[in-house]
Amino acid sequence: MVLSLVADGGSFSSKSTLQILDLEAAKTMSRHVALYNSVSDDEFLNLRQGPMKSRGVAFLNSIDEGYLLGLACKEKLEDLGHAVAVVSRFSKKCNDEELNRFDIVYHFGHKKQKVDTFRSGEHRRSSGTCVSLQNLIVTAERCFHSTTSIGDEARENMFEMLPISLKQVLRRKLKGQWSKDSEESDGGQGLTHGWEEALEDIIGWLAPMAVDTLRWQQERELEQQELDVRQTVLLLQTLHFSDLEKTEVAIVEVLVGLSCIYRYENLRGRHVDGCRWL
Numbered sequence: 452m453v454l455s456l457v458a459d460g461g462s463f464s465s466k467s468t469l470q471i472l473d474l475e476a477a478k479t480m481s482r483h484v485a486l487y488n489s490v491s492d493d494e495f496l497n498l499r500q501g502p503m504k505s506r507g508v509a510f511l512n513s514i515d516e517g518y519l520l521g522l523a524c525k526e527k528l529e530d531l532g533h534a535v536a537v538v539s540r541f542s543k544k545c546n547d548e549e550l551n552r553f554d555i556v557y558h559f560g561h562k563k564q565k566v567d568t569f570r571s572g573e574h575r576r577s578s579g580t581c582v583s584l585q586n587l588i589v590t591a592e593r594c595f596h597s598t599t600s601i602g603d604e605a606r607e608n609m610f611e612m613l614p615i616s617l618k619q620v621l622r623r624k625l626k627g628q629w630s631k632d633s634e635e636s637d638g639g640q641g642l643t644h645g646w647e648e649a650l651e652d653i654i655g656w657l658a659p660m661a662v663d664t665l666r667w668q669q670e671r672e673l674e675q676q677e678l679d680v681r682q683t684v685l686l687l688q689t690l691h692f693s694d695l696e697k698t699e700v701a702i703v704e705v706l707v708g709l710s711c712i713y714r715y716e717n718l719r720g721r722h723v724d725g726c727r728w729l
Contacts, residue, residue: 502688506656511693522687576691588661591705643715646708664689
């Protein structure tokens with residue numbers, strides 16, 4: 452359906468007619484209002500007091516508030532760029548010559564401002580890498596909180612998610628851990644309890660980063676379909692800007708801990724096979 456809007460004043464001439472698809476216009480207006488509301492003082496205050504103070508963001512991304520705010524602003528500028536592209540496309544349908552040249556006027560006004568978007572940045576993690584890290588962390592969390600035994604196939608699948616370099620690191624770590632276990636008079640019970648506490652802590656701040664990474668991807672996909680999608684996650688809350696070395700170290704620690712827990716349970720005959728990552 453085509454909706455004709457006739458402007459009575461302002462920058463429109465009295466007879467100017469703008470023809471647009473009403474559903475697409477409604478979707479665009481909704482997104483623009485949401486973008487405007489997302490840069491309010493209250494929203495940035497909530498961001499500074501909430502997500503930016505989380506343990507995962509602080510440890511994996513940065514504790515520098517200025518840097519994190521810069522990431523948030525860059526993401527909002529990129530969203531604004533997408534909004535401008537849509538409005539520019541609409542303006543081509545205008546009869547008014549000035550509106551028809553909206554994109555030229557807009558970009559001329561920003562010609563002297565060079566804004567580096569994430570696409571040209573050196574620190575944004577690729578989507579493929581983020582998905583791999585996210586899947587590993589989510590799977591490890593599921594294993595840790597599971598009340599049932601984890602089969603060989605599930606463990607092998609998780610092991611295969613690791614890049615070759617991490618597989619080698621994991622094997623070395625496990626060999627060293629088995630040596631410690633053999634020296635324990637209680638069969639590893641003390642070490643196992645220690646690992647359970649350690650994993651509870653690590654997964655407590657690592658898993659939310661993976662969940663937010665997934666949520667960010669889902670929200671961006673829904674934006675292409677829904678009229679009004681409120682963005683609840685910014686890139687700074689995800690693994691896209693995480694320190695890769697710190698992230699991989701945390702993942703290896705979690706996998707070593709899980710292996711020790713499963714091994715001890717196997718020794719106690721709890722119907723859980725020993726981990727076969729060696």
